[in-house]
Amino acid sequence: MKKIYILALAVASLLTTTSCEDFLTEDVRGQENLDTYFQTEAEADKFLTGCYQAITFDDWWQIDNFWNLCDMCTDDYWMGNTTQDQSGYISLAHYQGTGQENGTIANFWQYRYKGILKCNIAIERIPQANIADENKKNLLIAEAKFLRGYFYFELVKNFGGVPIVKGFVMPEEISGITRASEEDVWALVEQDFKDAAAVLPNRSKQAASETGHATKGAALGMLGKAYMYQGKYAEAKTCLKQVIDSGEYQLMENFGDIWDVDHNNNKESIFEVQAIYDETYALGSFRSIISGPRDVSDQDGWAWGLPTANLEAAFKEAGDDIRLKWTIIKNGATEIAGEDNFAELVEAQGNKNGDGTYCIPPKSHKSARISRKIFIPYAKRPEKFEKGRIPLGQRILRYADVLLLYAEACNETGDDATARKYLNEVRNRVKLPGVTTSGNDLRQDIRKERRLELALEGHRLDDLRRWKEDGEPLIAKIMGPNGSFVKWNTDPATRDSYEWDNQKEASDKGISFDKSRDLLFPIPLYEITMSNGTITQNPGWK
Structure with a gap:
């Protein structure tokens, strides 16, 4: 069965457009050239595989490390490991305001743009490929647009407005580039997901050999998330309801099966990074x-990121x-x-x-x-x-997430009866009684449910940043000198003995949170330097 594995061949990174005229009179043998590539459907397929590989790339430090950091910045995760140097995480996870040169941030920014470059090339060059089946050609382009939309989605929600690069351009062509507005980046994200959804098949129409490829449900689900993050609740309702009404996805009967290694690509999984065990090549997850856990056996982990x-x-x-x-x-x-x-x-x-x-x-x-x-x-x-x-496999989007987002959108637009219906569908799976609340009480119930249902899956920081309480982002109520999380961890009546007895990571994590600075991550300093200042820093970062 053909799948898009985490370490699939990064075809795009093997292609070169460098002229050989400076040192040879003929092309370097053994290398592909973009000007002569995309001659066949097989070549276009291989290149698209490289675009999928860019979701995580080929090691833990490019993308997975950043995803881990995001959970560390919340009330769900500590950095955890207290026997090794924590400097790669502490400045951001503890909101110390000194993260401009943070390697985790820099790597994520760089590799998200490398993924965008691959997608831009695919979108630009696949139309020129000698592919007789026009539907196949359009499908490949739609998948590349879905991935580009996803990469920009991850950038805009974490950094705000970022430079928009379309097409295959050389460094000199983007000299002097500036950050686009946040609204313009969101508009690009929305359009890419819309274009993808218009072409991609439903999962039930997808061949088994295409498991792991984006589907119509994935594009609509991600578009719905994009709307929710912008507070476009009416648009989100329409979009997310299409995913629900498609009948393509269902909740797993047993909560424990969702992340079970024997249930990859289960009926609840809408978009998932593929992984297998391979003795020779690293094709699995991290x-x-x-x-x-560390310090226990020859099957140790690293203990970075603990509940x-x-x-x-x-x-x-x-x-x-x-x-x-x-x-x-x-x-x-x-x-x-x-x-x-x-x-x-x-x-x-x-x-x-x-x-x-x-x-x-x-x-x-x-x-x-x-x-x-x-x-x-x-x-x-x-x-x-x-x-x-x-x-x-890494579950990026699953059906319970869509149901809870839809319930939230319904509540925000005054349709509490429908909101309760879909909230309770999620609660019923884990034998919890249905809620009967309305208005703000229902809003709080939905928020609590998202924390419990999606805990440690990389959604908490996004939710805390976008949710408002008394006109302020909720994260400002949880972090900061008067934040509920800080107080809970330092109050003798509530603090945990394990956590309090190990102060190699301070229990007052988040006490330095500054809402004028910490709702976004800093732009990597090297990007600002290399642009000669045309790319500017986010407010509050020095």
Whole structure:
């Protein structure tokens, strides 16, 4: 079965447009040239594979690391690892205002634009390809537009207005480029998703060999998210309802199956990064290792990104036992949801706690907790349990997210009955009673539900930035010197003993949050320098 794997051949990065006239009189043998590429459908297909590969590229530090950082900037995740240098995360995750030269930010910016370049080339050159099937040609272009829209979506929501680059242009052609307005970038995102949705097939019409490719549902779902982030609730309602009414997606019956390694591309998954285990090539995902426990066995992780006690308390307050056990694993656990070989797992750890329980050493883990969503059961682990070899697909957009966004859009436009219907559909899966609230109370219920349903999946920071409370972004109520998260973690009545006893990562994370600065990440300093100042910095960053 053909799939778009995380480390699919990056065909686009192997192509060159450099003239050889300076040192040779003929083309370099063994290299492809864009002027002679795109002669066949097969070549266009291969190039598009390179565009998909740009979602995460070929290692953890380009994109996955940034996704991890975003969760660290919320009340759901600590940096976690307290035995190694934290400088790559602390300036931003703890809102210290010194992140312009942050490597994680710089890499993400650079590689998102590399992905955009690949898509621009595909959009520009595939129309010239010798592809007899016009529908196939249009499909390839639509997929490239979907991916470009997604890459710009990730940039604009994190940095605000960014430079817009269309087409295949050389560096000298964009000299003096400036940042487009946020509105103009959102307009590009919307148009790319609209163009893609008009051409892409429904998932049920997609060949098995095309698993992992964008679909109409993915384009409409992402367009709906784009509308929600801009507060365009009426437009979002229309768009998201199309995804629901398509009948293409359903909630998984068991919450624990959503992220199960045996249920990649399940009926709830709308768009997902593909991954397999390959002994020779790194074709798998990274998060199970990046955020896995360390100092316990030869199958260690790195412990970057660990769930907070505050998140655990939110599950308990809601009486949400099902999602709690499938979201957080805690040091001293006597069982792990879905782990049928618990005794063997503990033995492989060397019984580090000395009592037959699962060990997440508190001395090296801020919260002594890890994410269950990316945990791989012992018997399902590949022979080489290491980064790039974990066969767990990355769920980027799933149906529960769409249902909750639709419920939110309905509530914001005064249709509380419909909002309750779809909110309760999500709650019913995990045996929670239906809500009967309206107005602002219903709004709060939807927000709580998004935190619990989508915890540790990379949505929390976006939600906290876009939601308003008393006219302010909600994140300004949670972070800052009077923020609820800071107070919760430092108050003896509520603070967690594991977290308080390990101050190698400070418990007052977020105390320096500044709403005039921290609603966006800083533009990488090198971009400003290389542009000779035509690209300007976000407010508040020095």
